[in-house]
Amino acid sequence: MSMNLEQFFPAARPWVENLVNVWPTPYVKPNFAFWEVGHVLSLIALGGATILMNLRLIGVGLTQERPSEIYRNLRVIQTSGVIGIVLTGILIGMANAERLYDSAAFIVKMLGLIGGVILTYGVSRTTAAADGRVSSAAKAWFALGMAFWLTALVVFATGGLIAPGIWHVITAAALLVLFVTRGRARIVYASVLAALILAQELVPLVINHPGAPADLDPISLSFAILISAWIVGTALVQFFRAGPGEEGGPLTKIIGCATILVWLTSAAAGRWIAFA
């Protein structure tokens, strides 16, 4: 299942092909790298602010400051990052419109972007501003943002040539949970994770297959699901075992994780536009 914009809007091809001639694209295209670097730097500003703010919601990182204080200090940087990625994204997107039109990774990126904006502005920031308390409105936005993000993950994991990109998200989630776990739980978590990774490497060698990479897709997808389940399961056990705290309970921590990972999904998908 590999989807792209052409499948949804087949009649738009002439319009897409002409975007390269529309102002300001003729000025952007010769200096594509400058705008792309602007896009990456905006992403870094957004990513840095998002990671610090949401790690605090999870209960790690800058724990000496209240979540509301961290939110107040980072909100301008975060919004600057969002505006920066959208503006530079439109410009470099217009200069590369045909590639995006045919790209499954671009669909993932856009789903991630929408999910990221919803989770950031509707959920994470309001929760951080309220020192971890999740309002009813935030819960509703959370459900919507998660729907976009989970759709993005499914499209990413089943998107043919872009499917390996899902491992960026899984790796980031694995590291995030490594930070969250403590003591013996961390050792057990890391050991099982290492065993699963080892098994993933060994299974294709054990199972007799003709050698075509496509034959390995079901195995790879199965391990992606298995490893993801272990990561998510460990995180949920940790969050629910900790119970409700002064600065938010399990849902606050889940919001923190999801908001970091949704932007990571969008960024990873963006990089995969160049590859497939």
Add this chain to the structure above:
Amino acid sequence: MILLALAMLNILVFHKPHPESQGAWDAEPVPPRKVRAAAAISLLGWSAIIICGRFIAYDWFECGKPQPAFINAVEACKSSEQGGYTLEGKRL
């Protein structure tokens, strides 16, 4: 690579003396000048590393393309196989 070395040196220089003194300035609204300088160097250094890293994928300054006189001079394009071209497209 030079920037990477400088950024890592900054980590060493900053983290060695400052954790002990952090308690003294942590609650201050404005940290000492040395600390702010280390932070600025870190931000600028890592940003520059990312910018340079992304530019590796592009080869703008190869001979045989119209480009500024400075690039033609440092690349010695005039004597190269591709030749040198001014920004107006005139062969050197």
